[in-house]
Amino acid sequence: DAGVIQSPRHEVTEMGQEVTLRCKPISGHNSLFWYRQTMMRGLELLIYFNNNVPIDDSGMPEDRFSAKMPNASFSTLKIQPSEPRDSAVYFCASSPRDRANEQFFGPGTRLTVL
Amino acid sequence: GESVGLHLPTLSVQEGDNSIINCAYSNSASDYFIWYKQESGKGPQFIIDIRSNMDKRQGQRVTVLLNKTVKHLSLQIAATQPGDSAVYFCAETPGTYKYIFGTGTRLKVLA
8 A cells, every 4th residue: 555655755955945845645534734843843733634625724834834735635835935944854644534543644855945 | 864853862772672662741631642653764653552541552562551640651662673773752632633742762772
């Protein structure tokens, strides 16, 4: 079974550039989460989608961050413009309808903003 | 791979010995707890969970113990193997999607 798929795995960009991270959740899962992991703050929930609808975006740091889920099999997290402090590993996770508390994580995207 | 914390507590265990990783949780309303394993360069991987109406749950080589009185969770790994080397996180939730993750413990298995 394919797990959560994220791309790219690594992204290096310069300050001010737009960054788009992509996620394909596990087929049949109806909840999707974006997390950010840093050394200082650990794992932080950025946004939660249920049935493609954003339910909780209170963790999104600021207006530079936006996320979309146009269909059940695809989501993007966009940072525009990017800043060095956005450097982190970004994880996407999904959970199934009957086990909503159990989140399956993707391999992550390591973002470095120079 | 990425490192999840420069100052993570580290537990070093001899291969074949049992490991015990501890976690203090913060919310007395939490009723569901999960242990995740994160290997270098990978995302957190679900290991085992436990609900607040239980105090012990066993999986394959792993056991989770829950002490609600002192808000403490532990993960026991039997016969620790080199492949168990990773960072282990506990997570708590009051039954919602919002997990509160612990800071993690790095487990090093010595050959």
